[in-house]
């Protein structure tokens with residue numbers, strides 16, 4: 053501790069006002085979207101790469117934990133500095149350069165994803181990864197968590213768009229992985245190792261991202277189904293036609309009921325509380341027109357009701373149920389555990405049955421929605437924070453869910469990562485040998501263990517830690 057204090061004094065001497073040690077600054081950086089809070093000793097806001105080198109070299113010398121930070125929207129506690137130390141805040145690194153001829157974007161780590169979307173679209177290009185937190189979260193955080201979103205099924209996730217990374221090894225040395233080219237086959241691929249490593253292997257300062265042509269046409273369809281199994285079977289049948297919707301969102305009956313109760317409107321007259329699937333096709337006008345015929349024929353056979361959007365304003369109306377459901381869940385209970393499991397297409401129906409059992413056995417509300425294009429479901433376990441019995445049942449339900457998903461051949465996280473919240477379940481997903489291999493990589497790249505320590509491999513007792521009740525701008529979104 054004495055060492056951290058003296059290292060922090062040295063840091064303040066070297067970087068001056070770029071180091072904040074006020075209670076307000078430290079509290080603000082103590083938690084992320086998970087609300088698991090741990091006070092750092094200082095928050096550093098580097099202006100240059102030389103500043104970052106100073107931070108990491110001093111941290112190495114004095115073994116000070118360093119947690120990189122973008123917007124702090126992570127839902128797993130991966131951005132919470134569980135071992136204290138210094139938070140390295142990159143949220144002011146905001147430069148965007150679009151190479152419109154090559155279809156590339158060169159962006160600094162602190163760029164907010166929605167700003168990149170706008171910059172690319174202004175030049176006729178499209179960056180598909182679109183986490184629901186896109187108005188807040190940063191590219192650096194997206195790379196560290198391999199963030200996804202609604203476009204994942206057709207276009208892929210963050211990893212599929214990263215060509216090159218620039219940043220720092222934990223030792224304070226600058227490196228680049230990959231180049232601004234669409235092909236690269238030179239040496240070990242540490243670029244992909246950094247992606248999804250939750251800031252434990254390196255600090256990203258800049259990324260070169262691939263863009264795709266902005267789709268000229270979009271078409272939206274909302275359908276209701278008799279029940280969840282019918283919805284999942286129908287979607288499997290659609291995929292078998294080789295139509296790839298740009299977006300294929302599913303809401304179970306409980307999610308629909310939440311949205312309907314909040315808006316006071318029934319999504320489909322006479323079909324209140326039915327599960328729905330929202331499909332968006334995107335591409336050239338002729339591609340969309342062609343696929344639309346197939347989708348309409350399919351919807352007539354499979355759905356109990358459907359409505360297509362004739363123009364963008366109508367599409368927005370159809371989107372209202374999807375956009376409204378998540379916030380509306382807080383009418384059920386004050387705390388939501390937003391799990392982000394993934395199941396393979398062949399297990400969709402088994403997953404529905406599993407959720408019925410989980411709801412019955414836990415006695416909790418568990419509205420579920422998600423991205424059927426890639427099997428990534430947000431299972432929302434709702435409980436009242438002050439109710440110890442509900443809290444215990446929620447804890448058990450999370451564990452059962454993780455076990456169930458692995459048994460169905462799926463993944464415990466599709467896009468949020470492991471952090472602290474899922475650390476108890478890492479070994480359900482990976483064998484002891486696989487975890488040892490990951491730990492060996494961590495030791496090789498970060499021999500003094502300074503970058504984001506205490507995450508992923510160490511089992512964190514989430515339920516023994518109170519979550520702070522601070523309100524974030526993205527809460528209830």
Ligand SMILES: Cc1cc2nc3c(=O)[nH]c(=O)nc-3n(C[C@H](O)[C@H](O)[C@H](O)COP(=O)(O)OP(=O)(O)OC[C@H]3O[C@@H](n4cnc5c(N)ncnc54)[C@H](O)[C@@H]3O)c2cc1C
Pocket residue numbers: 084085119120121122123124125126127130131142161182183184185188189190191192193194195196197198199200201202250251252254255256257467468504526527528529
């Ligand atoms: C309302 C809401 C909706 C969400 N929806 C989605 C969704 O649809 N899809 C999805 O994938 N996620 C979603 N998330 C989760 C979250 O937004 C993502 O995980 C996002 O990628 C985090 O970005 P951030 O900038 O907030 O990173 P932070 O929370 O600041 O950090 C997250 C992790 O990245 C590391 N990190 C941050 N910047 C860097 C850097 N420059 N170099 C190295 N490591 C770094 C941190 O150390 C930490 O481990 C949602 C969150 C909220 C609150």
